Amino acid sequence: MSTPQWHRLGVVAELKKQSLQALQVGAVPIALSYGDGRFGAILGTCIHEGGPLGEGTLEHDCIVCPWHGQMFNRLTGAAAEEGSAAVARFQLKEEGGDLFIDLEPVTPSQPAVKPAHPLTRAIERAPGPLRVVGLSTTAMNRQHPRFSTSEHLLDVALAHAREACGAETRLIKLNDLSFRHCEGYYSKGADTCTWPCTITQQDPADELLAVYEALVFWGDVILVGTPIRWGAPGSLYFKMIERMNCIQNQITIANRVLIRNKVAGFIITGGQDNIQAVAGMMLTFFGELGFQFPQFPFIAHSRGWTAEDMEENVKQVRVSAELREGACALTARCLAMADGLLRAEQPVTSTERGGRKAHPI
Numbered sequence: 216m217s218t219p220q221w222h223r224l225g226v227v228a229e230l231k232k233q234s235l236q237a238l239q240v241g242a243v244p245i246a247l248s249y250g251d252g253r254f255g256a257i258l259g260t261c262i263h264e265g266g267p268l269g270e271g272t273l274e275h276d277c278i279v280c281p282w283h284g285q286m287f288n289r290l291t292g293a294a295a296e297e298g299s300a301a302v303a304r305f306q307l308k309e310e311g312g313d314l315f316i317d318l319e320p321v322t323p324s325q326p327a328v329k330p331a332h333p334l335t336r337a338i339e340r341a342p343g344p345l346r347v348v349g350l351s352t353t354a355m356n357r358q359h360p361r362f363s364t365s366e367h368l369l370d371v372a373l374a375h376a377r378e379a380c381g382a383e384t385r386l387i388k389l390n391d392l393s394f395r396h397c398e399g400y401y402s403k404g405a406d407t408c409t410w411p412c413t414i415t416q417q418d419p420a421d422e423l424l425a426v427y428e429a430l431v432f433w434g435d436v437i438l439v440g441t442p443i444r445w446g447a448p449g450s451l452y453f454k455m456i457e458r459m460n461c462i463q464n465q466i467t468i469a470n471r472v473l474i475r476n477k478v479a480g481f482i483i484t485g486g487q488d489n490i491q492a493v494a495g496m497m498l499t500f501f502g503e504l505g506f507q508f509p510q511f512p513f514i515a516h517s518r519g520w521t522a523e524d525m526e527e528n529v530k531q532v533r534v535s536a537e538l539r540e541g542a543c544a545l546t547a548r549c550l551a552m553a554d555g556l557l558r559a560e561q562p563v564t565s566t567e568r569g570g571r572k573a574h575p576i
Protein backbone atom coordinates (compact mmCIF):
# COMPACT_ATOMS: atom_id res chain seq x y z
CA MET A 216 0.00 0.00 0.00
CA SER A 217 1.48 3.33 -0.99
CA THR A 218 2.17 6.11 1.52
CA PRO A 219 -0.83 8.46 1.69
CA GLN A 220 -0.45 11.78 -0.11
CA TRP A 221 -2.59 14.16 1.92
CA HIS A 222 -4.37 17.08 0.31
CA ARG A 223 -5.95 19.74 2.48
CA LEU A 224 -9.73 20.12 1.97
CA GLY A 225 -10.34 22.96 4.41
CA VAL A 226 -11.16 23.82 8.00
CA VAL A 227 -13.09 21.06 9.76
CA ALA A 228 -15.46 23.46 11.53
CA GLU A 229 -16.38 25.06 8.18
CA LEU A 230 -16.73 21.78 6.28
CA LYS A 231 -19.09 20.43 8.95
CA LYS A 232 -21.63 23.14 8.13
CA GLN A 233 -22.81 21.33 4.98
CA SER A 234 -24.10 17.78 5.06
CA LEU A 235 -23.08 17.31 1.39
CA GLN A 236 -20.84 19.34 -0.88
CA ALA A 237 -18.97 19.05 -4.15
CA LEU A 238 -15.23 19.66 -3.90
CA GLN A 239 -12.53 19.49 -6.51
CA VAL A 240 -9.02 18.30 -5.63
CA GLY A 241 -6.86 18.74 -8.71
CA ALA A 242 -8.77 16.88 -11.41
CA VAL A 243 -10.69 14.69 -8.97
CA PRO A 244 -14.29 15.62 -8.04
CA ILE A 245 -15.17 14.64 -4.48
CA ALA A 246 -18.56 14.27 -2.83
CA LEU A 247 -17.83 15.19 0.79
CA SER A 248 -20.55 14.46 3.31
CA TYR A 249 -20.92 14.99 7.05
CA GLY A 250 -23.39 13.46 9.47
CA ASP A 251 -23.53 11.76 12.89
CA GLY A 252 -20.08 13.13 13.67
CA ARG A 253 -18.42 11.50 10.62
CA PHE A 254 -17.11 12.79 7.33
CA GLY A 255 -17.37 10.62 4.21
CA ALA A 256 -15.56 11.16 0.91
CA ILE A 257 -16.49 9.34 -2.28
CA LEU A 258 -15.80 10.12 -5.91
CA GLY A 259 -18.05 12.91 -7.13
CA THR A 260 -18.73 11.23 -10.49
CA CYS A 261 -21.65 8.82 -10.68
CA ILE A 262 -20.88 5.42 -12.24
CA HIS A 263 -24.14 5.55 -14.16
CA GLU A 264 -23.77 8.51 -16.55
CA GLY A 265 -21.34 10.77 -14.71
CA GLY A 266 -23.77 12.79 -12.61
CA PRO A 267 -22.20 15.14 -10.01
CA LEU A 268 -22.80 13.29 -6.74
CA GLY A 269 -21.63 16.20 -4.59
CA GLU A 270 -24.60 18.19 -5.95
CA GLY A 271 -27.05 15.46 -5.01
CA THR A 272 -29.09 15.05 -1.86
CA LEU A 273 -28.69 12.93 1.25
CA GLU A 274 -31.18 10.28 2.27
CA HIS A 275 -30.05 8.78 5.57
CA ASP A 276 -26.53 7.55 4.78
CA CYS A 277 -27.00 7.55 1.01
CA ILE A 278 -26.13 10.19 -1.55
CA VAL A 279 -28.84 10.41 -4.21
CA CYS A 280 -27.42 11.27 -7.64
CA PRO A 281 -29.04 14.47 -8.91
CA TRP A 282 -29.30 13.15 -12.47
CA HIS A 283 -31.26 9.89 -12.31
CA GLY A 284 -31.57 9.12 -8.63
CA GLN A 285 -29.15 6.21 -8.12
CA MET A 286 -28.02 5.99 -4.49
CA PHE A 287 -24.59 5.41 -3.00
CA ASN A 288 -23.55 4.95 0.62
CA ARG A 289 -21.83 8.18 1.56
CA LEU A 290 -19.18 6.39 3.68
CA THR A 291 -18.42 3.28 1.58
CA GLY A 292 -19.43 4.34 -1.95
CA ALA A 293 -21.47 1.14 -2.36
CA ALA A 294 -24.46 1.43 -4.68
CA ALA A 295 -27.77 0.83 -2.96
CA GLU A 296 -29.23 -1.44 -5.63
CA GLU A 297 -26.50 -2.67 -7.94
CA GLY A 298 -24.82 -5.66 -6.26
CA SER A 299 -21.11 -4.98 -6.09
CA ALA A 300 -21.30 -1.65 -7.94
CA ALA A 301 -19.74 1.31 -6.14
CA VAL A 302 -18.03 4.64 -6.58
CA ALA A 303 -14.51 5.03 -5.24
CA ARG A 304 -14.09 5.86 -1.56
CA PHE A 305 -11.26 7.92 -0.12
CA GLN A 306 -9.45 8.08 3.19
CA LEU A 307 -9.72 11.25 5.30
CA LYS A 308 -7.86 12.56 8.33
CA GLU A 309 -8.28 15.53 10.65
CA GLU A 310 -5.17 17.34 11.80
CA GLY A 311 -4.72 20.72 13.43
CA GLY A 312 -8.36 21.62 12.83
CA ASP A 313 -8.09 20.90 9.09
CA LEU A 314 -9.47 18.00 6.99
CA PHE A 315 -7.21 16.14 4.55
CA ILE A 316 -7.88 13.55 1.83
CA ASP A 317 -5.70 10.90 0.20
CA LEU A 318 -6.64 10.60 -3.49
CA GLU A 319 -5.54 6.96 -3.70
CA PRO A 320 -8.95 5.24 -3.41
CA VAL A 321 -9.42 2.85 -0.50
CA THR A 322 -11.86 1.00 -2.76
CA PRO A 323 -12.10 1.74 -6.50
CA SER A 324 -15.13 2.62 -8.61
CA GLN A 325 -16.91 -0.50 -9.80
CA PRO A 326 -19.50 -0.11 -12.56
CA ALA A 327 -22.72 -2.08 -12.34
CA VAL A 328 -22.55 -5.43 -14.10
CA LYS A 329 -25.79 -5.91 -15.96
CA PRO A 330 -26.76 -6.90 -19.48
CA ALA A 331 -26.73 -4.09 -22.03
CA HIS A 332 -30.16 -2.66 -22.75
CA PRO A 333 -31.47 -3.97 -26.10
CA LEU A 334 -31.77 -0.42 -27.48
CA THR A 335 -28.00 0.07 -27.15
CA ARG A 336 -27.37 -2.43 -29.97
CA ALA A 337 -26.01 -1.22 -33.31
CA ILE A 338 -28.66 0.23 -35.60
CA GLU A 339 -28.66 -1.96 -38.69
CA ARG A 340 -31.49 -2.52 -41.09
CA ALA A 341 -32.38 -6.22 -41.18
CA PRO A 342 -32.89 -7.51 -44.75
CA GLY A 343 -36.44 -7.75 -45.98
CA PRO A 344 -39.24 -5.82 -47.63
CA LEU A 345 -39.93 -2.18 -46.89
CA ARG A 346 -41.59 -1.66 -43.53
CA VAL A 347 -44.23 0.85 -42.55
CA VAL A 348 -45.04 1.80 -38.97
CA GLY A 349 -48.43 3.36 -38.33
CA LEU A 350 -48.48 5.41 -35.15
CA SER A 351 -51.88 6.41 -33.91
CA THR A 352 -51.80 9.16 -31.32
CA THR A 353 -55.52 9.48 -30.76
CA ALA A 354 -56.76 9.07 -27.18
CA MET A 355 -59.99 7.31 -26.28
CA ASN A 356 -61.68 5.17 -23.67
CA ARG A 357 -60.06 1.71 -23.88
CA GLN A 358 -63.18 -0.18 -22.75
CA HIS A 359 -65.50 1.73 -25.04
CA PRO A 360 -63.47 2.73 -28.08
CA ARG A 361 -64.97 5.11 -30.63
CA PHE A 362 -64.40 5.63 -34.34
CA SER A 363 -61.28 7.71 -34.92
CA THR A 364 -61.00 9.46 -38.27
CA SER A 365 -57.20 9.67 -38.15
CA GLU A 366 -56.90 6.01 -37.13
CA HIS A 367 -59.30 4.98 -39.87
CA LEU A 368 -57.14 6.66 -42.51
CA LEU A 369 -54.03 5.15 -40.93
CA ASP A 370 -55.64 1.71 -41.32
CA VAL A 371 -56.36 2.49 -44.98
CA ALA A 372 -52.75 3.58 -45.50
CA LEU A 373 -51.31 0.45 -43.88
CA ALA A 374 -53.62 -1.85 -45.84
CA HIS A 375 -52.41 -0.19 -49.04
CA ALA A 376 -48.80 -0.60 -47.96
CA ARG A 377 -49.34 -4.34 -47.43
CA GLU A 378 -51.68 -5.22 -50.23
CA ALA A 379 -50.60 -2.94 -53.06
CA CYS A 380 -46.98 -2.24 -52.22
CA GLY A 381 -45.82 -5.51 -50.66
CA ALA A 382 -44.57 -3.80 -47.51
CA GLU A 383 -44.64 -5.15 -43.98
CA THR A 384 -46.67 -3.07 -41.56
CA ARG A 385 -46.96 -2.55 -37.84
CA LEU A 386 -49.67 -0.46 -36.16
CA ILE A 387 -48.96 1.06 -32.76
CA LYS A 388 -51.78 2.76 -30.89
CA LEU A 389 -50.32 4.96 -28.18
CA ASN A 390 -53.65 4.70 -26.41
CA ASP A 391 -52.95 1.00 -25.77
CA LEU A 392 -49.51 1.62 -24.26
CA SER A 393 -48.74 2.46 -20.68
CA PHE A 394 -45.85 4.90 -20.61
CA ARG A 395 -44.59 7.66 -18.38
CA HIS A 396 -44.37 11.32 -19.19
CA CYS A 397 -40.92 12.69 -19.96
CA GLU A 398 -39.51 13.71 -16.60
CA GLY A 399 -37.35 16.48 -17.97
CA TYR A 400 -33.87 15.06 -17.42
CA TYR A 401 -32.67 17.27 -20.26
CA SER A 402 -33.60 20.30 -18.17
CA LYS A 403 -30.85 19.34 -15.70
CA GLY A 404 -28.23 19.24 -18.43
CA ALA A 405 -27.88 17.87 -21.97
CA ASP A 406 -25.86 14.83 -20.83
CA THR A 407 -28.58 13.86 -18.38
CA CYS A 408 -30.96 12.93 -21.22
CA THR A 409 -29.68 9.50 -22.26
CA TRP A 410 -30.12 6.98 -25.06
CA PRO A 411 -31.88 4.70 -24.33
CA CYS A 412 -34.28 6.99 -22.52
CA THR A 413 -33.56 6.99 -18.79
CA ILE A 414 -37.12 5.91 -18.02
CA THR A 415 -36.89 3.03 -20.50
CA GLN A 416 -33.66 1.89 -18.87
CA GLN A 417 -34.99 2.07 -15.35
CA ASP A 418 -38.61 0.99 -15.73
CA PRO A 419 -39.23 -2.34 -17.50
CA ALA A 420 -42.98 -1.71 -17.27
CA ASP A 421 -42.76 1.41 -19.44
CA GLU A 422 -44.11 0.46 -22.85
CA LEU A 423 -42.70 3.23 -25.01
CA LEU A 424 -39.96 0.71 -25.82
CA ALA A 425 -42.23 -0.57 -28.63
CA VAL A 426 -42.18 2.89 -30.25
CA TYR A 427 -38.39 3.27 -29.98
CA GLU A 428 -37.93 -0.20 -31.51
CA ALA A 429 -40.28 0.57 -34.38
CA LEU A 430 -38.94 4.03 -35.18
CA VAL A 431 -35.22 3.63 -34.65
CA PHE A 432 -34.74 0.00 -35.71
CA TRP A 433 -37.63 -1.53 -37.64
CA GLY A 434 -39.50 0.95 -39.79
CA ASP A 435 -38.48 2.55 -43.09
CA VAL A 436 -41.62 4.68 -43.22
CA ILE A 437 -43.39 6.17 -40.23
CA LEU A 438 -46.95 7.34 -40.72
CA VAL A 439 -48.21 9.35 -37.78
CA GLY A 440 -51.93 9.90 -37.36
CA THR A 441 -53.20 12.63 -35.07
CA PRO A 442 -56.44 14.39 -34.28
CA ILE A 443 -56.47 18.17 -34.00
CA ARG A 444 -57.15 19.24 -30.44
CA TRP A 445 -57.55 22.96 -29.87
CA GLY A 446 -55.46 23.74 -32.90
CA ALA A 447 -52.62 21.35 -32.02
CA PRO A 448 -51.83 17.61 -32.27
CA GLY A 449 -53.45 15.46 -29.59
CA SER A 450 -52.03 15.17 -26.07
CA LEU A 451 -50.69 11.63 -26.61
CA TYR A 452 -48.66 12.94 -29.53
CA PHE A 453 -46.95 15.45 -27.25
CA LYS A 454 -46.50 12.87 -24.51
CA MET A 455 -44.70 10.67 -27.05
CA ILE A 456 -42.51 13.29 -28.68
CA GLU A 457 -41.27 14.67 -25.36
CA ARG A 458 -39.95 11.15 -24.71
CA MET A 459 -38.16 11.30 -28.09
CA ASN A 460 -35.87 14.10 -27.00
CA CYS A 461 -33.38 11.32 -26.24
CA ILE A 462 -33.19 10.50 -29.97
CA GLN A 463 -32.50 14.08 -31.03
CA ASN A 464 -30.20 14.68 -28.07
CA GLN A 465 -27.77 12.02 -29.30
CA ILE A 466 -26.95 14.38 -32.17
CA THR A 467 -26.24 17.17 -29.69
CA ILE A 468 -24.15 15.29 -27.15
CA ALA A 469 -22.64 12.42 -29.15
CA ASN A 470 -22.80 13.53 -32.80
CA ARG A 471 -24.82 10.39 -33.36
CA VAL A 472 -27.76 10.34 -35.78
CA LEU A 473 -30.05 7.45 -34.83
CA ILE A 474 -32.56 8.04 -37.63
CA ARG A 475 -31.13 7.44 -41.11
CA ASN A 476 -32.84 6.77 -44.43
CA LYS A 477 -36.27 6.91 -42.90
CA VAL A 478 -39.31 8.72 -44.20
CA ALA A 479 -42.21 10.24 -42.28
CA GLY A 480 -45.69 11.20 -43.42
CA PHE A 481 -48.66 12.52 -41.47
CA ILE A 482 -52.42 12.05 -41.34
CA ILE A 483 -54.17 14.93 -39.61
CA THR A 484 -57.89 15.12 -39.00
CA GLY A 485 -60.11 17.31 -36.91
CA GLY A 486 -63.57 18.69 -36.70
CA GLN A 487 -62.15 22.19 -36.71
CA ASP A 488 -59.22 23.73 -38.50
CA ASN A 489 -55.55 24.56 -37.95
CA ILE A 490 -54.21 21.81 -40.16
CA GLN A 491 -51.24 23.74 -41.47
CA ALA A 492 -50.06 24.70 -38.00
CA VAL A 493 -50.33 21.07 -36.84
CA ALA A 494 -48.46 19.85 -39.93
CA GLY A 495 -45.79 22.49 -39.36
CA MET A 496 -45.20 21.28 -35.82
CA MET A 497 -44.96 17.66 -36.93
CA LEU A 498 -42.66 18.40 -39.86
CA THR A 499 -40.36 20.41 -37.64
CA PHE A 500 -40.12 17.79 -34.93
CA PHE A 501 -39.65 14.75 -37.16
CA GLY A 502 -37.22 16.72 -39.32
CA GLU A 503 -35.15 17.45 -36.22
CA LEU A 504 -35.00 13.73 -35.47
CA GLY A 505 -33.56 13.04 -38.93
CA PHE A 506 -36.63 11.87 -40.86
CA GLN A 507 -37.05 12.88 -44.48
CA PHE A 508 -40.29 13.76 -46.23
CA PRO A 509 -41.76 13.03 -49.62
CA GLN A 510 -43.39 15.64 -51.78
CA PHE A 511 -46.73 16.51 -50.13
CA PRO A 512 -45.86 14.87 -46.80
CA PHE A 513 -49.28 14.98 -45.15
CA ILE A 514 -52.94 14.51 -45.83
CA ALA A 515 -55.59 16.18 -43.74
CA HIS A 516 -59.28 16.66 -43.26
CA SER A 517 -61.27 19.24 -41.41
CA ARG A 518 -64.77 20.64 -41.86
CA GLY A 519 -63.81 24.06 -40.60
CA TRP A 520 -64.38 26.31 -37.64
CA THR A 521 -68.16 26.41 -37.76
CA ALA A 522 -68.74 22.64 -38.09
CA GLU A 523 -69.86 21.40 -34.67
CA ASP A 524 -71.84 18.40 -35.97
CA MET A 525 -69.06 15.88 -35.34
CA GLU A 526 -71.21 12.86 -36.16
CA GLU A 527 -71.41 14.22 -39.70
CA ASN A 528 -67.65 14.57 -39.73
CA VAL A 529 -67.24 10.90 -38.86
CA LYS A 530 -69.74 9.85 -41.52
CA GLN A 531 -67.95 11.92 -44.10
CA VAL A 532 -64.54 10.40 -43.39
CA ARG A 533 -65.93 6.85 -43.32
CA VAL A 534 -67.26 7.09 -46.86
CA SER A 535 -64.83 9.51 -48.49
CA ALA A 536 -63.16 7.93 -51.51
CA GLU A 537 -61.00 11.02 -51.84
CA LEU A 538 -59.51 10.59 -48.38
CA ARG A 539 -58.92 6.88 -48.96
CA GLU A 540 -57.11 7.70 -52.18
CA GLY A 541 -55.15 10.39 -50.40
CA ALA A 542 -54.05 7.96 -47.67
CA CYS A 543 -52.96 5.39 -50.26
CA ALA A 544 -51.08 7.97 -52.32
CA LEU A 545 -49.28 9.30 -49.23
CA THR A 546 -48.18 5.75 -48.39
CA ALA A 547 -46.93 5.20 -51.93
CA ARG A 548 -44.97 8.47 -51.94
CA CYS A 549 -43.35 7.63 -48.61
CA LEU A 550 -42.46 4.12 -49.73
CA ALA A 551 -41.03 5.35 -53.02
CA MET A 552 -38.80 7.76 -51.18
CA ALA A 553 -37.70 5.17 -48.61
CA ASP A 554 -36.90 2.75 -51.40
CA GLY A 555 -34.81 5.39 -53.17
CA LEU A 556 -32.93 6.27 -49.99
CA LEU A 557 -32.08 2.68 -49.26
CA ARG A 558 -30.96 2.03 -52.83
CA ALA A 559 -28.74 5.10 -52.76
CA GLU A 560 -27.22 3.96 -49.50
CA GLN A 561 -26.62 0.36 -50.50
CA PRO A 562 -26.19 -0.21 -54.24
CA VAL A 563 -26.54 -3.98 -53.97
CA THR A 564 -28.65 -6.64 -55.62
CA SER A 565 -32.13 -7.51 -54.47
CA THR A 566 -30.86 -10.93 -53.43
CA GLU A 567 -28.42 -9.31 -51.06
CA ARG A 568 -31.29 -7.29 -49.65
CA GLY A 569 -33.28 -10.37 -48.79
CA GLY A 570 -35.29 -10.19 -51.98
CA ARG A 571 -36.65 -6.67 -51.51
CA LYS A 572 -37.63 -5.16 -54.82
CA ALA A 573 -38.79 -1.74 -55.80
CA HIS A 574 -42.40 -1.56 -54.66
CA PRO A 575 -45.18 -0.93 -57.17
CA ILE A 576 -46.36 2.64 -56.83
Ligand code: FES
Nearest residue numbers: 261264266280283
Ligand atom coordinates in the same frame (compact mmCIF):
# COMPACT_ATOMS: atom_id res chain seq x y z
S1 FES B 1 -25.75 9.72 -13.63
FE1 FES B 1 -26.12 9.20 -11.58
S2 FES B 1 -27.97 8.14 -11.64
FE2 FES B 1 -27.55 8.57 -13.73
